[in-house]
Amino acid sequence: MAVDATSFATPLTRLLGCRYPVISAGMGGPARAELAAAVSHAGGFGLLGMVRESPELIAREVAAVRAFTDQPFGVNLIPSATEPALLAAELDACLDARVSAICFFWDVVPDVVARAKDAGVQVLYQVGSLEDALAAEQAGADIVIAQGIEAGGHVRGRTGILTLLPEIARLVRIPVVASGGFATGAGLVAALALGAAGIHCGTLFLATHESFAHDYHKQRILAARAGDTVYTDLFAINWPPHSPVRVLANSVTGRAGSHLFGHHPDSLPRDVIAYDEGRPIYRFSTDSPLRTTVGDLEQMALFAGESAALVDQVSSAAEVIERLLNEAMDASSRIAPLM
Known part of the structure; x- marks a missing residue:
C-alpha cells in the first residue's frame, strides 16, 4: 500500500x-x-x-x-x-x-x-x-x-x-x-x-x-513473548548508581531470583565474560552484545522493551x-x- x-x-x-x-x-x-x-x-x-x-x-x-x-x-x-x-x-x-x-x-x-x-x-x-x-x-x-x-x-x-x-x-x-x-x-x-x-x-x-547488535541479541528478541523481560539494576557497571534497565531474562537475572534491585556499580565483581574488539566486557556491565563481540553473550545485558513480544x-x-x-x-x- x-x-x-x-x-x-x-x-x-x-x-x-x-x-x-x-x-x-x-x-x-x-x-x-x-x-x-x-x-x-x-x-x-x-x-x-x-x-x-x-x-x-x-x-x-x-x-x-x-x-x-x-x-x-x-x-x-x-x-x-x-x-x-x-x-x-x-x-x-x-x-x-x-x-x-x-x-x-x-x-x-x-x-x-x-x-x-x-x-x-x-x-x-x-x-x-x-x-x-x-x-x-x-x-x-x-x-x-x-x-x-x-x-x-x-x-x-x-x-x-x-x-x-x-x-x-x-x-x-x-x-x-x-x-x-x-x-x-x-x-x-x-x-x-x-x-x-x-x-x-x-x-x-x-x-x-x-x-549493529549481534545476531544472538536479535534472535532473542524474536523469540520473546509477553513477560519475558526483567526490570532490574543488576546491569550497572559503567553507569551511575540507581539506573534501572529492562532486559530479556537470562542466567544472570535467573540467579538473582527476587534480588533484582540494590546493586551498586562499585560493589559488583569484575568478572570478564566477553570481549569487544579486545576490550573486556564484565558480567553486570551495561554493554550489550554487538556484531564485534565474542564470548558468553547469553550473560550480557540483552536490552529489550516489553514490545519485544x-x-x-x-x-x-x-x-x-x-x-x-x-x-x-x-x-x-x-x-x-x-x-
Whole structure:
C-alpha cells in the first residue's frame, strides 16, 4: 500500500524535517551510522547512539550517515553517564559536524541544552516524569520524549506510558514523543490519540538488518513473548548508581531470583565474560552484545522493551517503517466508522 506522507504530518515531522513521526532510539552500540541513515532515508528520524564515544568516532559516524542520505538525523548523548571532559568533547564534535539535532537522556542538564541551542541545534530530551519534562522545556528543549516503564535499555520512566504520555502532553507546550512499548502501527495511532506527535522505538529497530547488535541479541528478541523481560539494576557497571534497565531474562537475572534491585556499580565483581574488539566486557556491565563481540553473550545485558513480544522478524529499517505506516492506516480505517 502506498503511504501518503501528508497523512502523518505532525508538529514533530515539521520541526525535524522528516516525513514520518517515527524516531529510532539512539541505542549505545546498536544505533550506528548504518541504522540511523537507513531510518532517516526511509522517512523516519534516525539517532546515532554515541554514548561515551570518542569525538573522532562521532565525526566518522556523522560523515557515514551523510554519505548514505541527505535526510535529517540526530545524535544521542547522555550527560549524567559521561565524564564531563568527554561530554564537552562529544558536544564539540557534534557542533563541529553541524548536526541538526541532539537528543539528551536521563537527568535534565540545562547547561548542555543551552550550549546546543546557542549553536542553533534542535534539542530532544528523553524524560521519565512530568517534572523532568517541564524542566527540559524550561531549559529550552524543542521536543520531549516521554519514556514509560515498558521501555527497554535504561529506563527513566516509573509509570506506564498510557498514563505518563497524556499527563505530559497536557502540560507542556512543545511536541511530545511517546517511548516504551511501541512496535506496531496501531501503537502509533494510539500514541497520537493520547497527545503524542510521534513515537520513539528502540527494540523494534534493534532487530533490523542495519542494527549493529549481534545476531544472538536479535534472535532473542524474536523469540520473546509477553513477560519475558526483567526490570532490574543488576546491569550497572559503567553507569551511575540507581539506573534501572529492562532486559530479556537470562542466567544472570535467573540467579538473582527476587534480588533484582540494590546493586551498586562499585560493589559488583569484575568478572570478564566477553570481549569487544579486545576490550573486556564484565558480567553486570551495561554493554550489550554487538556484531564485534565474542564470548558468553547469553550473560550480557540483552536490552529489550516489553514490545519485544510484538517483534517477530528481522527486517530492514525501511520495511519496518513501511509496515508501521500501513498498519497505522489500517488501524485508523477500523476506528473511523466508530467515530
